[in-house]
Amino acid sequence: MIIWQPGQQINNGRFIIQGKPLGSGGFGTTYKALEPSRGKLYAIKTLNQQMQLQEDFAEQQVKFINEALTIKGFDHQHILKVHEVIQAGELFGVVMEYIDGVTLFQYLRQKGQLTESEALLYIDQIGQALEYIHAKGSLHRDIKPANILLRQNKQEAVLIDFGLTRSIATKSMTASLTEGYAPIEQYRRKGSFGPHTDVYALAATLYYLLTADGLNKEGEFSPVPAQNRKYDDEPLPAPRHYNSRISQRVNDAILAGMEIEPENRTQTVLKFRENLGLVVQQPINFDIQQPINVETFHGTSLQTSNMDYRKLRDYLAQGKWKEADVETARVMLAVAKREEEGWLNIKDIDNFPCEDLRTIDQLWVKYSGGKFGFSVQKRIYQSFGGTRQYNREINKKFGDKVGWRKGEDWLYYKNITFDKKAPEGHLPNGNMIYASSVCFNKGWWLGFLLSRRDL
Template structure:
């Protein structure tokens, strides 16, 4: 049995093991340094349990073949596989090292996510699954523990392809994760297809949006499919809204359709699941649905963002928000109109604006990004000068303690995370280079509260 230890050189000294990143039912993943370049990598091998199996040699062949399959994947939301190495009798798969945490640990520390943030990650992983399915493969182990979030980025990456199989395969090992695996995965032979991964993706979204409620009732995952199918009486899967009343009806229904027990009744493809969630429209795959409860047209904002015209998009954001709130004449949004009169600023419109910014900035800009940064610094509705100063500095709105001129704002994708949109919040945005005044904090705080209320 071979277990690599911290400080151990492998592959003729090319790599030095630093630590264990994680371990699953089949594999163990190490963090390794390549001293000659200073680069970090993740190296995965079969774990000690698998090494003790009589068919270990055969399992290693399967392990390497699976790695070679993944090596052909080129997608920004799929972990990159570089090569296969050998150390004695043990083979290792050298992969991209991702500095971050799993989606499971993120939710465990933060609590259930807002609908907007959860949909962002599900959309990203959904796109990676569509790519995998188009390659003729099934992942078969989608769950929050197998999704990594890059450090300080709203970017999800799919990892752990140990159960990946060809869609054409009619007989598969009955390996699974309770709560996320569909009923067909409990059998060696079953109705496997894209719908198999749809169930797990829907169950993952279920968890992201209901973690607080599940934990309160002593659950760690959605009700397992086996209990839903065969218990007497069958265990009913509570609707997501049972645990989180703030979930939109559309998302609630899409999750339940994606978690139908019988494959024939389940949402058939990941693309259809994303359509049901409102992430794409059937006519324009990949586009955010331009929903508005007041008939506002967001196509110009979408086009500006799609074209990387960040200044025009910022100004268009201000225009549409003033129009939605019926504040064109005054020229600004104040606390009263942002928070106390939500009917003047519908959540559907706020979500649309935010989703457009998040999508076309690859998760760098948007109201939900700004809220996440503010809360991550310890921000609440209580006034705290130190936190506000850290926030403004973090998003790049002040320099040397002084408020920037609007002309000095960086309208570029390389701007600090959360830098945009910035023109919306107050009466005279970025006009005078002075230290922000208390009324400004009140207005932005009220805006973030509205963002929180709308589950953006």
């Protein structure tokens, strides 16, 4: 049995283990490790002590590595980044991004249940990550507060622990689960598995985020397990039973997402997010490998208001972010018939066609993996309490969050980062089409636009 100790060098001295393990679950143990040559910290996960004692340990390590390689292919801001697989003696380790933060479970134990707006912010982020995973043909199967990390000093959630991840096409899966968050089909090796399986766990997670104080007072630490509901007729109290401040819409969306029978449950994460009021746009397919018809974009014409968006689509598909930003400005000015002026005034913004705005937004969201787009900016802006009304402090917070400010100064266009490594919501920047003579603050321009639109 192998347990790495603080100060131990592994992988021929490449990494040095730092302190006690970060955590241990049903399958793995995660260590914090330093790579001295780069001065960088990583998280390295191995199979835990119990798994090492199994007779089929070698077989389990092969599965462990294969699963890690699958996750390595995921590239999404709200999914833990896997870098590589290493070997130290008989033990393999998965080298991952190290996140300095706490899990949502720890966060709630310290703070108590969340407000609806903050809870929805994190659920929306993890929901987008799940849509990406499902489009890649996989299920996470272990969504819960303890498997969601919050980056320190940021309202940014990251999905972790892919130990139970399986292909959606798999007909038989291990009956591993977390009570209270796993749907009824996960209690069986064979069941009706699909995106709805993760919907249940995501809805249960939101249930907990909004009702933790009430659950803890009654001696519960998670929603009623699906098996108890199915076979013991134990009812699941509506979220509002524990927290009367929850809106009826969110209350109903949670219950629909936690329906016992898979066929009665909300079928996709996108639909769940729509039910929560987080999206009202046409469904987006996040599988960026799937070819798109030249003339259409998932049911939305690429030619609306006599405007052709195919060039914008092509720039985004190729990762040419600056060219796409310039093209976004061009088409918006063209739609508003303001090419000659080179900027939009309040009336132009107020009357900008919704279909065109949504088409532009959907293209940005799709090709950035949910990182860029007007709807992403809207969510961030509203998370600070932003509305149509000008608020200097909110605008500054928004600018800091999306990386449009440095210190106390707003960045010039030449200093904008045209790279996917840029902060969430950094693009499209639209700096060229702000009505500077009318709207003296770009945050106010954005707030005016976003508060008027259902994206």
